[in-house]
Amino acid sequence: MRKPFAITLDVGSSLANRTGTWRTERPVYLDRLPPCNHACPAGENIQGWLYHAESGDYRRAWEELVQNNPMPAVMGRVCYHPCESACNRGQLDQPVSIHAVERFLGDEAIRRGWAFPQPASESGKRVLIVGAGPSGLSAAYHLRRLGHAVTIHEAGPMTGGMMRFGIPKYRLPRDVLHAEVQRIVDMGVTIKLNAKVDNILDTMRAGGFDAAFLAVGAHLAKRAYIPAGSASRILDAVSVLRGMETAERPQLGRRVVVYGGGNTALDVARTAKRLGAEEAIIVYRRTREKMPAHDFEVQEALEEGILFKWLTTIKQAGETTFTVEKMELDETGFPQPTGELETIEADSLVLALGQDVDLSLLDRVPGLVIEDGVVKVDANMMTGHAGLFAGGDMVPSERTVTVAVGHGKKAARNIDAWLRGARYAPAPKHELASFELLNPWYYTDAPKSVQPMLDILRRQSTFEEVTGGLDEGNALFEARRCLSCGNCFECDNCYGVCPDNAVIKLGPGQRFEFNYEYCKGCGICVSECPCGAIRMEPETI
């Protein structure tokens, strides 16, 4: 070809110039662990299900959620949401109201009748579960999904365990509980009620079970020695709350004293108020700050007119009078008696001092170790006796529904591995997506949605649910407050901000790829990624 004067080369594209060779560091896409997921005792992939909820795909959000937790409607109501305490958005304005979105998804699933998938194939193995509480139901669900045949033996007349006998209706309506339990039963789980297991090994042998998961909970009320007259009416919190679920409603009288400082004490006092007590007084030996109960529950109790006597112990119980003693905290924060006495009038005293585990079914099981009234388990949730696993309140841990559900899942995965002669190895955890790794400038400012509360008069006189749910618009808004910490949500920032067009967009849902032929390693994509899903790594030369 004839070229113009002084032109000797053909024109070409700069694509011939591979600027990738300039690079000393390379950007790499990665998923980091969002703090909410990290904090969840049930191991939920919260960021994962919020991602689907953000686009209004509630069905997929729910399906992602129930991969780890079969009872979102219950959990969204009763979980103390450690996820929200960990939420990075809390450092921006307020944490995402994760529990409210979870509850919305759970309620949506009940309303629309979404069901769990049936297992792809049956394993032919049989697993016995003792106790139909949160831990037992969770284990049953996960084992069933893995194809095992599951039978639950429940000592009580109803399912739910402490979700029914420990959590009052005004926090967890029973139709919600029933719906979520029924959905597990519908997977083909057999539940035998009023079927107390007296000896675990005998029951396993008789039923031909290959493994067992023990989750009997902690239902025995702890007692305290209080000198009392013969006419004193002293009850314990467990039987009061249990009585609410059966025919015998507890007779508490007009003035009720509750002794203890945990969430159960508050539940009993608030229940007493709803049963018509004019006064419900919580007596606790330490201060409000030292109370093990959650502060928001104390706040709700105060709103409902529950009275509190801090720094007080009960010395003696009479028929209608109780002698109490003032306490004071010593330097170590421990309460010490002052000798200062006082009398309070009341018709009954309810002890809410914690619960013990009924371990009688484990008598004469070889290898089993019991310490401080609970059963020792190894990292795989197995007791000292091979094939016998345990979880929930009967093993050493925090006693919450969420922890119990987490135990159920973990035990199920370990039982599944054990039945196949293997050991369950959880996938390695991603590194934590901490706040400093985010670029929060990109997120729209938005305070959290507030859940409606039942008006105070109805809270004092009925067992209607205190806290309402979010509607669809609010739930969507709330889900979209998620920062998607550490996980790409396809905002296209990396694709847009690269001065070298070295980011390849793969299309909706497919995320992105780097074109290392041209990437100069400037790192703008890392700085401008809102959610911290890119990292610079040194080039190996």
Add this chain to the structure above:
Amino acid sequence: MTTQPVKFYQTGTFTVGNRLLDESQRSVQANMERTNSLNSGHRACQGCGEALGARYAIDAAMRAAGNQLVAANATGCLEVFSTPYPETSWQVPWIHSLFGNAAAVASGIAAANRVKGRKGVQVIAQGGDGGTTDIGFGCLSGMFERNDDVLYICYDNEAYMNTGVQRSSATPPAARTATTPAVGKRPGNVAGTGKNLPLIAMAHGIPYVATASVANLHDLEAKVTRAMGISGARYIHIHVPCPLGWGSAPADTIKVARMAVESGLFPLIEAEHGEVVDRAKIRHRVPVDEYLKLQRRFAHLFRPERDTERLAMIQAVADRNIARFGLM
């Protein structure tokens, strides 16, 4: 229960794209079919703000013009790094002549279009701050004054970067460059005077003048698109950080640009026929220190001790911009 009718899309239009928004509300840059007018393989430094700004602007212009576009380019970084003989990074018809005549060349192309009766081909001239505010200023002023049908885009990186960071008339007060060293009683560039080209362009009474920043993509694209829909002389001044000349980290290019906007030092405005018609509000206001500290060209304002007098003077510039253009 009260419902919240708030439209809320997580990151709204702050990010380049957003899967929750309708396609039409996402940026041109989010589109898989964008023209990539300035292609890969160009020789701009790591983290070059100008390369980014040029692709943002020309991609948006290409979409607005239905790919019927000719660009004239002044000498400068943009020209040098994109077209070392015989390679070119441009995927648009592109012409380079001299340092100071980009506006005149573009005027000529527009005139040729008119004479030949060729309709629908739009003309863009582009250059750096040197080619625009110094060397090409006469040609540019003439193009404005004659109201030639050209969109002139200036990528302002505030000095002659290509030749080794010499000052230009767009270099900010107190900045260190190769020709304004940080020595003596008044270190760095001259303070108190300067040449504000967007305001000078407005003084010509041309149909459209705007400022934009690589830190605000949606705003930049909207302005380019707007300008492409107007005939006559138009001017857009885009703030593009230069990691090499400013002494900022390549990864911080957009952050630096964002701090310039958020501090009020670089106001984002739109003007028609000499009058300001719109401004982008500052979202989270920051003191000018947040902008200056990211750049080594201003290091002498903080070391060995704080130059409170000059910092107060620069802050006053930002405060005046905020008051003058109503940025808060």
